[in-house]
Amino acid sequence: MDIIQQKIDRLLSPRSVINWTSINFPRSDDTEEAIWKIANLLNLPSLNSIYARCSRLAYRQSTIEEEMEKIRRSKSSYIQTMGSEILPAFQEFLSTRQIDAIPDLHEFTDYIHIYIGDDIPDFPIRIRPSFIAIEDGKLTPYFLTGWSDLSLSPYQKQLLSTVICNSILTHQDFIGSDAMIVVMPRMEYSNDRDVRWWKARSYASLTDDQFADQASRFQRGLVNTIHRLRRS
Numbered sequence: 001m002d003i004i005q006q007k008i009d010r011l012l013s014p015r016s017v018i019n020w021t022s023i024n025f026p027r028s029d030d031t032e033e034a035i036w037k038i039a040n041l042l043n044l045p046s047l048n049s050i051y052a053r054c055s056r057l058a059y060r061q062s063t064i065e066e067e068m069e070k071i072r073r074s075k076s077s078y079i080q081t082m083g084s085e086i087l088p089a090f091q092e093f094l095s096t097r098q099i100d101a102i103p104d105l106h107e108f109t110d111y112i113h114i115y116i117g118d119d120i121p122d123f124p125i126r127i128r129p130s131f132i133a134i135e136d137g138k139l140t141p142y143f144l145t146g147w148s149d150l151s152l153s154p155y156q157k158q159l160l161s162t163v164i165c166n167s168i169l170t171h172q173d174f175i176g177s178d179a180m181i182v183v184m185p186r187m188e189y190s191n192d193r194d195v196r197w198w199k200a201r202s203y204a205s206l207t208d209d210q211f212a213d214q215a216s217r218f219q220r221g222l223v224n225t226i227h228r229l230r231r232s
Contacts (some may be wrong), residue, residue, distance in 0.1 A: 032221035089193035150185035161203040
C-alpha cells in the first residue's frame with residue numbers, strides 16, 4: 001500500500017468524538033486545513049493506553065503506585081512523560097469526588113455516521129466513554145482528554161456536547177443523565193496538570209440545522225483533502 005492510500009485510510013478510520021470535534025470549526029477553510037494537517041502527520045501519538053490506566057484507577061482495579069510503575073517501564077518516552085503528568089492529576093481528581101464506576105460497562109460504545117459521498121463510506125464518529133459511573137442514582141459517562149494544550153473553543157465544546165447528548169445520552173439507560181468531560185491541560189510554565197471539567201448539558205445543543213451545516217463543512221473538507229492527496 002502506498003503512502004497516499006495509507007493517509008486516506010487513516011482519514012477514513014473511526015475517530016473518537018473528542019478528536020473529531022478538535023478538527024471542526026465554524027469556517028469551512030479552517031476545518032479543511034485541520035483535516036489536511038492530520039492527513040500529513042507521520043505519526044499520531046495516542047494517549048489511549050494512559051486513558052485505560054485512568055479507567056482502571058476509577059474502577060479501583062489497580063493503585064496509582066502500580067500504574068505509575070507500569071508507566072516508568074514503558075518503552076515510549078512520550079508515554080512515560082505524559083503518563084507521569086496525567087495519572088497523578090487524575091488520581092487527585094478521583095480523590096475529590098465520590099465516583100462509583102461500573103467495570104461491566106467499560107466497553108459501551110456508540111457511533112454516529114456522517115455521509116461523505118456515494119463512493120466513500122460514511123464517516124464513523126466513535127462515542128466511547130473512558131468509564132461510566134453512577135452519580136445521584138444515574139449512569140454518568142466520563143470522557144477524558146489529556147492534551148497538554150486545551151485547544152477546544154467554546155464552539156467546539158458545544159459541538160462535542162451536542163454529539164454526546166444526541167447519541168449516548170438518548171439510550172434508554174441514560175435518559176435523564178448527564179455526561180462529564182474531563183480535561184487535564186498543563187499549567188502555564190509547568191508540567192503540572194490543571195484538571196477541569198464540564199457537563200455536556202451545560203452547553204446548549206446545536207440545532208439540527210446547525211449540526212447539519214457543520215457535518216457538511218467536515219464532509220467537504222474531507223473530500224477535498226482526499227482529492228488533494230490523490231493529486232499529489
